[in-house]
Amino acid sequence: MSVGRETRLSAWIERFAAHFAEEGIPLIGGRILGYLLICQPVERTAAELSQELEASSGSISTNLKYLVNVGLVTKRTRRGRQAAEYRINEKAWTDFIQRKLTAIASVQTLTDDGMRLLSGDPERAMRLKTVDHLYGWLSAELPALWERRPASPK
Amino acid sequence: MSVGRETRLSAWIERFAAHFAEEGIPLIGGRILGYLLICQPVERTAAELSQELEASSGSISTNLKYLVNVGLVTKRTRRGRQAAEYRINEKAWTDFIQRKLTAIASVQTLTDDGMRLLSGDPERAMRLKTVDHLYGWLSAELPALWERRPASPK
DNA sequence: CGATGATTTCAGTGTCGACCGAAAGGGATC
DNA sequence: GATCCCTTTCGGTCGACACTGAAATCATCG
Numbered sequence: 001m002s003v004g005r006e007t008r009l010s011a012w013i014e015r016f017a018a019h020f021a022e023e024g025i026p027l028i029g030g031r032i033l034g035y036l037l038i039c040q041p042v043e044r045t046a047a048e049l050s051q052e053l054e055a056s057s058g059s060i061s062t063n064l065k066y067l068v069n070v071g072l073v074t075k076r077t078r079r080g081r082q083a084a085e086y087r088i089n090e091k092a093w094t095d096f097i098q099r100k101l102t103a104i105a106s107v108q109t110l111t112d113d114g115m116r117l118l119s120g121d122p123e124r125a126m127r128l129k130t131v132d133h134l135y136g137w138l139s140a141e142l143p144a145l146w147e148r149r150p151a152s153p154k
Numbered sequence: 155m156s157v158g159r160e161t162r163l164s165a166w167i168e169r170f171a172a173h174f175a176e177e178g179i180p181l182i183g184g185r186i187l188g189y190l191l192i193c194q195p196v197e198r199t200a201a202e203l204s205q206e207l208e209a210s211s212g213s214i215s216t217n218l219k220y221l222v223n224v225g226l227v228t229k230r231t232r233r234g235r236q237a238a239e240y241r242i243n244e245k246a247w248t249d250f251i252q253r254k255l256t257a258i259a260s261v262q263t264l265t266d267d268g269m270r271l272l273s274g275d276p277e278r279a280m281r282l283k284t285v286d287h288l289y290g291w292l293s294a295e296l297p298a299l300w301e302r303r304p305a306s307p308k
Numbered sequence: 309c310g311a312t313g314a315t316t317t318c319a320g321t322g323t324c325g326a327c328c329g330a331a332a333g334g335g336a337t338c
Numbered sequence: 339g340a341t342c343c344c345t346t347t348c349g350g351t352c353g354a355c356a357c358t359g360a361a362a363t364c365a366t367c368g
Binding site: 005008009012015016019023024036037038040042088090091093094097100101103104106107110113114117118121123124125127128129130131133134137138141142145148149150152153 | 159162163166169170173177178190191192194196242244245247248251254255257258260261264267268271272275277278279281282283284285287288289291292295296299302303304306307
């Protein structure tokens with residue numbers, strides 16, 4: 001007996017959420033993201049998400065607030081509708097990834113400060129210098145790479 | 155009255171540790187890293203680190219084990235010395251950073267799987283496709299960029 | 309082998325944050 | 339303004355994890 005399409009999709013959502021949980025995003029937040037990426041229709045209310053993902057209304061609210069805040073999800077209210085509708089904001093993924101890349105490169109300011117503190121002592125600065133060079137290169141190259149990113153497909 | 159050099163260095167260590175704490179590395183682990191990057195002489199025993207960083211022997215042990223495990227710190231034992239000596243392994247920072255970059259790009263396998271699950275439904279796959287394209291590009295470009303990384307200065 | 313000085317293990321403590329569900333708050337319609 | 343939903347807020351619980359310090363373990367030397 002074969003596994004249903006929806007079953008496999010919810011398994012996928014769970015893997016998706018698990019990945020981002022490792023990066024510090026709450027499990028329920030990751031589930032919302034995964035779900036909103038593949039649901040039909042594209043918009044859902046908080047109540048629907050709560051039911052669909054079997055999470056409390058409170059958790060859904062907290063996580064939606066977070067996701068809207070970082071821009072990955074968009075909230076839309078409509079006249080004549082008491083319930084707000086949420087949907088994925090695909091465009092925001094570029095910013096999301098960019099933040100991760102700059103976070104990595106940002107260590108360079110740290111190593112740089114350290115080098116300055118050790119400026120009178122080249123011997124002692126040797127280990128830091130190795131690390132500083134690497135991060136210096138990264139913080140030059142990553143933004144440059146990012147500029148060459150392709151436009152999204154239509 | 156000016157602030158002493160060592161005071162400023164330990165403040166730097168604290169900032170350094172705080173940065174990596176945000177990335178999930180225990181505070182004491184970060185302190186060890188920062189300290190070993192700038193201490194003179196370059197090698198320290200666990201007992202010295204415990205005293206210098208005012209952390210319990212247990213914490214030092216756990217964190218050294220972790221750092222040695224990821225390769226950022228090297229343990230050296232010597233005949234005639236009961237105490238092992240630890241030092242920074244600057245070379246390992248490249249692997250450390252590379253792991254971070256590949257972790258970002260690895261989302262591509264996830265989006266890829268998702269696209270496959272939605273292969274019969276292009277309409278529904280649109281949002282995922284946008285994200286998948288971005289990660290697809292990243293997982294091609296990041297390794298390529300990494301290959302061009304400079305050798306460490308001597 | 310016993311003593312010494314170091315490290316690792318381990319049980320216990322405290323903190324932090326995700327999650328829940330009930331109660332409070334806000335719109336929309338009548 | 340009253341009612342009906344839906345959302346947000348908030349107190350409380352639970353589990354995870356960093357950290358500690360004491361006890362167990364290990365290595366070296368006399």
